Amino acid sequence: xxxxxxxxxxxxxxxxxxxxxxxxxxxxxxxxxxxxxxxxxxxxxxxxxxxxxxxxxxxxxxxxxxxxxxxxxxxxxxxxxxxxxxxxxxxxxxxxxxxxxxxxxxxxxxxxxxxxxxxxxxxxxxxxxxxxxxxxxxxxxxxxxxxxxxxxxxxxxxxxxxxxxxxxxxxxxxxxxxxxxxxxxxxxxxxxxxxxxxxxxxxxxxxxxxxxxxxxxxxxxxxxxxxxxxxxxxxxxxxxxxxxxxxxxxxxxxxxxxxxxxxxxxxxxxxxxxxxxxxxxxxxxxxxxxxxxxxxxxxxxxxxxxxxxxxxxxxxxxxxxxxxxxxxxxxxxxxx
Ligand SMILES: [Mn+2]
Numbered sequence: 001x002x003x004x005x006x007x008x009x010x011x012x013x014x015x016x017x018x019x020x021x022x023x024x025x026x027x028x029x030x031x032x033x034x035x036x037x038x039x040x041x042x043x044x045x046x047x048x049x050x051x052x053x054x055x056x057x058x059x060x061x062x063x064x065x066x067x068x069x070x071x072x073x074x075x076x077x078x079x080x081x082x083x084x085x086x087x088x089x090x091x092x093x094x095x096x097x098x099x100x101x102x103x104x105x106x107x108x109x110x111x112x113x114x115x116x117x118x119x120x121x122x123x124x125x126x127x128x129x130x131x132x133x134x135x136x137x138x139x140x141x142x143x144x145x146x147x148x149x150x151x152x153x154x155x156x157x158x159x160x161x162x163x164x165x166x167x168x169x170x171x172x173x174x175x176x177x178x179x180x181x182x183x184x185x186x187x188x189x190x191x192x193x194x195x196x197x198x199x200x201x202x203x204x205x206x207x208x209x210x211x212x213x214x215x216x217x218x219x220x221x222x223x224x225x226x227x228x229x230x231x232x233x234x235x236x237x238x239x240x241x242x243x244x245x246x247x248x249x250x251x252x253x254x255x256x257x258x259x260x261x262x263x264x265x266x267x268x269x270x271x272x273x274x275x276x277x278x279x280x281x282x283x284x285x286x287x288x289x290x291x292x293x294x295x296x297x298x299x300x301x302x303x304x305x306x307x308x309x310x311x312x313x314x315x316x317x318x319x320x321x322x323x324x325x326x327x328x329x330x331x332x333x334x335x336x
Contacts, residue, residue, distance in 0.1 A: 001131070002129065002131075005127055006144050006148065007148070012084050013047065013084065013086075014045075016047065016083050017083050018047075018048040018049060018050070018081040018082045018084075019042060019048070019049040019084045019086060020076065020084070020085045021039060021070075022053070022088065023052075023070070024087075024088070024095050025053070025095065027053050027057055027061070028061075028167075029061060029162040029167070029201055030136045030137050030166055031088050031090070032057065032067060033160060034137045034138050034141045034159075035051060036067055036159040036162075037138065037160050038088070039066055040153065040155050040156045040159065048081065050079065050082070052070065052072070052076055053071075054096065055097070058246040058249065060201055061200070061201070063196060063200045064159055077101050082105070082110055084111050085102070085105055085111070086113040087125070088116070088137050088141075089118075091120045091122060091298050092298070093122075095298075112126050113126070113129065114128045114129065114130065117130070117133075117134040117136060117140060118298060118299060119301070120289060120293065134180075135164055135167055136175065136180070137167075138160040139160075139163070141160060142183050142187065153191070157187040157188075157193075158187075158192045160192065161184060161187040161192035161194060161197060162201065164183065164184050165197050168180060169256065170198065172256075173282065204250075205250075208241045208247075209248075212233070212237060212248065213251060215241075216237065217231065217251075225324070227261050227263075228262065228265055229261035229264045229265070230265040230266065230267070231267075232266065232267040233251070233266065233269065234269045235269045235270075235273075251266055252279075253280065256280050256282050262283050262286050263281040263283070263286050263288055263291070264279070264281070265278065265319070267312070269312070270307075273311065274307060274308065274309050274315075275309075275315045276307050277292075277295070277297070277305065277306045277308060278305050279291050279292055279305070279306075280302065287301045288300075288301065288302065288303065291323055292304035292306040294306075294322050294326055295308050295322070
């Protein structure tokens, strides 16, 4: 934990008039767990605050305390009292969907704190508490509280444990370290409810959702030359099965169970007919964040995301061609 930054952010919180907490778009257990833990603390010290997420929250995360206080109405940003914005688990302002809002805040004199663990983080804050070695942003928030001698209540412990459980794939992926296990154990000691989290986060599949998974999994293909296993999900699939978009969220992580291929990829069609892609790998020698960066995306070595233009056939061809050129060292030439 970089102690100076942790102290500075803590002092900024104490001095702030009103604080805006921000999660990333399509929020996961880590960004919302971090936000919810901080929100609990702000409630405890009676610090005025609001909370913002640019998109909807998955029903499987609604167990987090006071999470219905988080709004996606951008007018919360108009509040002139806000003088500190804390963004959680977002490598860039775009990732949180606030690239147009943060500059306005800065102009108004508000300070930005950026708390994150993505190695692609753009260090866009006035305070950057960015630790790529941390399993999750909640692990950093835990260490931040510990450093500043903040008492972690059972509700806060549950929030923080949520991020560790979701980002480590329930303690199975490469983010699972001695430190993350150690903190998880401390959080359970402090009253963190692991069974509650696992019940909500892991046992969240519906029959129709799993039928959709079946469709998506049955399409799986193996790009032999690049040794990447991939599949896709369209808007039509989601509509046909009568499920919400949240039902497909776990498929990318599920691809970590595949023995074949050095990496897995899933493409998901967005409203505008373009595609959001996710890469996963469990192989030490593969860095999928390098693949994601080729398409302006980012993330971690073992889990990364990006966006590409549709239609589907074009997207798939474009992705594999660009990765091939990148690995052959020909990319610069091809781009000219
Ligand atoms: Mn995270």
